[in-house]
Amino acid sequence: MKPIILQGHERSLTQIVFNAEGDLLFTASKDKIVNAWYTSNGERLGTYNGHNGSVWTVACDSQTRYLLTGAADSTMKLWEVSTGKCLKTWEFLTAVTRVAWSEDDEMALCITEQRTGQPSVIRTFAINLADPAASSSTPLKEIILSGSKATCALWAPLSEHILTGHESGKIAKYDAKTGEEVNAVHESHRANITDIQLSPDGTYFITSSKDKTARIFDSDTLEEMKVFATETPLNSACITPLRPYIILGGGQDAMNVTTTSSRAGKFESRFWHKLFEEEVGRVKGHFGPINTLACHPQGRAYASGAEDGFVRVHWFDESYFRSRPFGDLEPEVEV
């Protein structure tokens, strides 16, 4: 397996996402730029310039036409993927920490940061797909969070609900229409939830947390299904389609890195078996903690972005698809 190393950022990565077909990768970083890359050869397609603060989040619609980004300059921007042109900007009072598209691309959600006097708010917007510049600037719904702030969110399947992960370790489910909290699990994690990603079929999702665990929950009932306990704080987790694995990334906090030796840092992407909750492999390469992970939607590759400013795209070898670490218990997969 030869990784493709993408060095298009000067500062640490915040979020990376593949498009629906997996041929493009979008990377957001603290250096204010969002990059688009061809995943097959690592060629950079272009950059989306215009944000005036760390870009915290990026999301691509299902048709690869529009890109949403949220940044520390308190704006959410909508871009045309093919030209890098900014079509629309929404302005808020605080930084945007997470954006997501609904399943039909007609709605978007964004989370704004909690600051003195400003609560953390989840807003949903209607996006006019024919002419995005004409989309309304007033949100469809504002969900003002009274308790712990939300750190990450995504649309539940069918886009009727929003799933959120909170700083206190709580996960919750909100009705997108009424804005009511439908369900919540308060003690799901012991610490800050850092990432939330949906499974390929949407029936369950994975959360990663600073409490050194990743957990899989049922999207409908929020019932905890699996726990993966590691030895480092986790920044990201994703579920691999095609094979029954999950990938976890993390490591020492950036501020502690200089005081620990390289081996103790554990800046590796770790593969765990989704069902048996056992570690099955590691991929090293980064020399800073991994901030964000994304898996190719067809399960052919995965990418990791780290505090060191590099993105590494790994196309899986033949042996990965043939692997059955727990023997005959696992079904064989035709690739």
Add this chain to the structure above:
Amino acid sequence: MASTTPHKSDWAEDDEFELPPTTETLGADGITTIVSWKFDENDKKVKVTRRVRRKLQTQLVSHSIAERKAWPKFGDDKGKPAGPDRQTTIIGENLHFKIAAVNRAAAEAAAAADAAAADAAKAPAGKAVVCRLCKGGHFTAKCPYKDQLAELDSAAAGLGEDDEAAAAGGVRAAGGLAAPGSGAVGGKYVPPGQRGGGPGESMFRSRDDLPTLRVTSLSFDAEDDDLRSLFEPFATFGRLARANVVRDRETRESKGFGFVSYENRKDAEKALAKMNGYGYDSLILNVSWSQPREPRP
């Protein structure tokens, strides 16, 4: 591969700041020679010659992907030619990635070995429990590499006593190394890269730093993976830094020798002792320390 041509440093000369165009010539043997020019950090012109064999790989993709492939570049990359830019995209070194259930016992043994190495600094080395097979900090009967090593062990039974001595030396050496790792000795600052526990971190660790064995009279059929599986049992946690068979640049045929790099010297010593003279594929392996490459003229 890259050769430097010192340029006459006439600052008045205008074309000093212009690079000759990149040229590509296709040889009769199907190998393309690409000659490109760049400035190095001292603003000297550098000629870079690359010889590559181009292989066209056809992949069937959906229409939307094919359409996107033809999009013109935008933003900072506007107007750049098609194909990956070497400024932003590099291909990393080959990683050995295998999905396999982690051997719990092995992991615990490794942790125990680490702890033992740490203790060795205080306690006399003789008291530590040392596995006869893999020199880990556990009893021989509990060795996680027992199955893999049993046959090798019998092959080299005569070496047993020497090994014992070597192992004790190894533990002592490890203890000696651990001391500077425990922090600033004598109040002196030790750069992270020179603290105990091996070299510091860098994305491209120089392979010359690693203890490397040269394996000759290797079967021509042996692949990298065969070499790896042959030498892996000696490495702590079964991790080799690299194992490769040297091949002819053009024909890709094996030259009958290869290199194996370990992450620590102790493992390499162990492998050298056991594998030199080991029969593999009707040939007797000849294993020796690899000599660092002479600096090129």
